[in-house]
Amino acid sequence: xxxxxxxxxxxxxxxxxxxxxxxxxxxxxxxxxxxxxxxxxxxxxxxxxxxxxxxxxxxxxxxxxxxxxxxxxxxxxxxxxxxxxxxxxxxxxxxxxxxxxxxxxxxxxxxxxxxxxxxxxxxxxxxxxxxxxxxxxxxxxxx
Numbered sequence: 001x002x003x004x005x006x007x008x009x010x011x012x013x014x015x016x017x018x019x020x021x022x023x024x025x026x027x028x029x030x031x032x033x034x035x036x037x038x039x040x041x042x043x044x045x046x047x048x049x050x051x052x053x054x055x056x057x058x059x060x061x062x063x064x065x066x067x068x069x070x071x072x073x074x075x076x077x078x079x080x081x082x083x084x085x086x087x088x089x090x091x092x093x094x095x096x097x098x099x100x101x102x103x104x105x106x107x108x109x110x111x112x113x114x115x116x117x118x119x120x121x122x123x124x125x126x127x128x129x130x131x132x133x134x135x136x137x138x139x140x141x142x143x
Contacts, residue, residue: 031056031063031112034092038113041086042068045079047117053132055114066115067128073103076117080106083115 035052042050047068056063070076080100087095087110096109104122108115116128 034087034090034110034113035064035066037086037090037092038066038083038110038115041083042066042079042115045082046075047079048120049123051129053129055132058132062109062112062114064113065128065132066113067123068115068117069120069123070103070117071120073119076106076119077103079117080108083108083117 039050039052047070049067049069051067053065053067054063055061055065068079070079077100080097080103084095084097087093087108092110097106099106104119105126106117108117116123118126
């Protein structure tokens with residue numbers, strides 16, 4: 001298996017986005033289309049610190065994982081409501097959702113893409129990005 005690379009890009013709306021992807025590139029067209037729709041929706045909802053992680057071949061959970069922050073419980077809930085609606089309207093089916101009632105950490109599972117929406121302090125505590133990062137990359141690539 002080839003070493004993973006980390007890319008940092010700045011989107012037009014100013015949110016820093018980190019992408020963890022394998023050098024060989026994997027995933028289906030449907031998963032990539034779903035990921036693109038989700039990322040657009042997250043940007044439109046003013047989600048912060050969007051990070052995508054390619055988990056195809058590493059996990060049976062899906063092809064991509066997205067970790068994102070909202071500024072408050074209300075913002076997290078609004079991001080998730082909009083995202084759930086967009087997923088359904090795009091014909092991607094009904095996503096499975098956990099944690100929407102509290103708005104601290106919401107998990108949205110579309111099958112191909114798993115989205116974690118956190119309040120910043122909850123995200124920092126669980127640090128999912130570090131858990132999925134390969135040891136060769138080192139922690140400094142997340143900053």
